[in-house]
Amino acid sequence: MRVGGSEYQFTGTQSHPYWFGWESMTTENPSVVLQWKSEGTGEQHQQNYPVILQVGGGLLHIWYISPGEVWNKVGTAPFSARAWHKVELGIFARPDTTGWFQVYVDGQLVADARNARTWDDRGNKPRWGVYDSKIATADQTHWINGLKLGTSRADVD
Known part of the structure; x- marks a missing residue:
């Protein structure tokens, strides 16, 4: 994530969560x-990716991937294709199990994962795109609009 032309340096020692807000369509x-x-x-x-948001079957699936590549589904939300959805993600980044994250979709809390390790040995950063699709013959697109970064949900709402 670039802020003011430079890559933003996230840390696992801050006293506040990181909040990301955006509109998404797939x-x-x-x-x-x-x-x-x-x-x-x-x-x-x-942990290659402690937090994953995955679209499939008309739903947004929210995953916490703990050390050892253990996938834990922590929430789902309706997520229609070719329609805009407001997504808000709060992450309290911690290298031990005192971290947490929350996901709101279209204003509704759909995941609240506590006691989670949300900061890896060399750090983390958000990456939006299309990853891990098993459908090589189909075009896939993920549109992002209005991306915001803050330290509270109100900052990105």
Whole structure:
């Protein structure tokens, strides 16, 4: 994420959560549309992506991936293809299990994951796009509009 022309440096020691707000629209095909992606590769991290938002079957699936690549579904929300949805993601980044994250879709709280490790050894940052699709023959698009970053939900609402 770039702010003022420079890449924003997230940390796992701040006293406040990071909040991201945006409008999102996708095509029908299932794919991951957001990763709270860990820095490094392979043996350089314990969690490749602690938080995942995945679209499929008319739903937004919210996952917490704990160390050891254990996928834990923590919420779902209706998510129609080719329609705009307001998404708000709050992450209290911590390298131990004192972290948490919340996801609101169209104003409704749909995930509240507590006691989560949300900061990896070399750090994390958000990545929007289309990831991990198993459909190689279909076009997939994820549109983002009105991206905001703040330290409270009110900052990104």
